[in-house]
Amino acid sequence: MTHFEQQAALCEILHNGAISTLFQPIFATAGRRIIGYEALSRGPSNSPLHSPVTLFAVARQCGKLLELDMLCRRRAIQRFAEGQLPGKLFLNVLPETLLDHQHSSGRTLQMLHEAALAPERVVIELTEQSPIDDYQLLQRALRYYRSMGFSIALDDLGAGYSGLRLWTEMMPEYVKIDRYFIDGIHLDPLKREFIGSILRMAEASRARVVAEGVELGEELAVLEQLGAQMVQGFWLGRPQAWNIAIAGAGHIAQVTHNSCG
Secondary structure, eight states: OOOOHHHHHHHHHHHHHHEEEEEEEEEEEEGGGEEEEEEEEOOOTSSSSHHHHHHHHHHTTTOHHHHHHHHHHHHHHHHHHHTTSSEEEEEEHHHHTTTTTTTTTTTTHHHHHHHTOGGGGEEEEEOOOOOOSOOOHHHHHHHHHHHOOOEEEEEEETTTHHHHHHHHOOSEEEEOOGGGTTTGGGGGGGHHHHHHHHHHHHHHOOEEEEOOOOOOOOHHHHHHHHHHOOOOOOTTOOOEEEHHHHHHHHHHHHHHHHHHH
């Protein structure tokens, strides 16, 4: 697919608002209770830009990253509210869009007002895909969001450019550990040590840790033994459309509880 064709496909998506949102549940390990959902954006299923990786890469190349990011936020908030999903909405946001000079304040809050959703139910999940140049500006942006009632999460700790620095600079309420460190943790003493150290740091900074990418019961058992409070992954619940997610929320929790003993 040529660059021109990619740009045309992106413009069509933006013009039509053709973004679909899936919701993956996040569970508290105690009682397997759903505490919220992460919103995951996709392009149209018949589009070469269906994959979020490709979709956002093309938007970055075309200078339309902010426009795409705001569309994804709007769709996620609308679907979360329409489905009356329980708990908190974890909303992926690229730090570079917060630092974009065209990013006007109050747009996300207006979306929430339109959906009758309180900011206290929304977690701004920082997804770092490129190096951050201006930490002071980012801190001001996050202080602004916190002042309105939002919480902050740091996504994919261990996989980004400056995860530990972001943690100490931003003091997020939630820290999400990259799935690499969860994969096979029951077989890897070094990964267990790493997760243990992250949990100790989280306790010191009063952050709550979410272990992402849990795909095996053995991994979940180790995380519980280490004291992980929150978990997310295919073993517990796959990303689903909002209407399916709400219909199956109680069922998912019950099945997960039974399957994990």
